[in-house]
Amino acid sequence: xxxxxxxxxxxxIEKRQSVAFWCNPISGHATLYWYQQILGQGPKLLIQFQNNxxxxxxxxxxxxxxxxxxxxxxxxxxxxxxxxxxxxxxLCASSLELTYFFGQGTRLTVV
Amino acid sequence: KQEVTQIPAALSVPEGENLVLNxxxxxxxxxxxxxxxxxxxxxxxSLLLIQSSQREQTSGRLNAxxxxxxxxxxxxxxxxxxxxxxxxxxAVAPDSWGKLQFGAGTQVVVTP
Numbered sequence: 001x002x003x004x005x006x007x008x009x010x011x012x013i014e015k016r017q018s019v020a021f022w023c024n025p026i027s028g029h030a031t032l033y034w035y036q037q038i039l040g041q042g043p044k045l046l047i048q049f050q051n052n053x054x055x056x057x058x059x060x061x062x063x064x065x066x067x068x069x070x071x072x073x074x075x076x077x078x079x080x081x082x083x084x085x086x087x088x089x090x091l092c093a094s095s096l097e098l099t100y101f102f103g104q105g106t107r108l109t110v111v
Numbered sequence: 112k113q114e115v116t117q118i119p120a121a122l123s124v125p126e127g128e129n130l131v132l133n134x135x136x137x138x139x140x141x142x143x144x145x146x147x148x149x150x151x152x153x154x155x156x157s158l159l160l161i162q163s164s165q166r167e168q169t170s171g172r173l174n175a176x177x178x179x180x181x182x183x184x185x186x187x188x189x190x191x192x193x194x195x196x197x198x199x200x201x202a203v204a205p206d207s208w209g210k211l212q213f214g215a216g217t218q219v220v221v222t223p
Contacts, residue, residue: 004154031209033209033210040215041215042115042200042202042213042214042215042216043155043200043211043213044213045210045211045212048208048209048210055208055210056208056210091154091155093154093155095209098143098160098204098207098209099157099160100145100147100155100157100211101157102154102155102156103154104152104153104154105153105154
């Protein structure tokens with residue numbers, strides 16, 4: 001069974017630039033999550049999709065972050081414009097019956 | 112507001128010793144609690160899931176207990192090995208929708 005795929009693995013951008021992350025969940029998993037993990041902290045949920053509908057985006061900074069899930073499969077997370085405090089690992093996960101599968105994450109550095 | 116705390120933040124033990132990792136949460140109204148392992152530069156791997164109605168869950172050398180009333184969970188790893196070196200995170204789900212709230216993790220080093 002293929003795992004959750006994320007790209008890119010690493011990204012370095014200057015503040016005020018934009019960036020996009022891509023995630024392909026495990027086939028058949030209806031639920032997809034984006035988490036932000038700042039160094040030394042646990043992951044924090046940014047947005048949760050059920051198929052292509054948003055279940056929870058209460059902690060997503062909507063003035064700069066946006067996310068979509070195309071046809072209930074792949075998802076992209078965008079930041080525009082980026083701030084220094086957005087430096088973190090962005091983790092995508094999908095779940096089936098509450099069993100989570102995480103991708104390897106995208107490490108974003110904003111300079 | 113739910114808060115999840117893991118103490119200590121880091122732990123070093125010699126190989127063969129049993130590991131005891133602690134997790135506490137402030138709101139006992141949880142749906143389930145999960146333990147994950149995170150290796151450097153990698154995503155999280157699910158280890159154990161305990162439903163709110165359960166007291167413990169076991170998988171191989173791993174055993175997790177849950178005491179909802181006191182807001183505590185403990186992960187036991189028997190006869191630790193160097194391959195157990197990783198960061199261990201606990202997370203609670205407030206409902207059946209799947210959203211998780213994580214602690215900051217305990218970084219474990221098992222020395223040969």
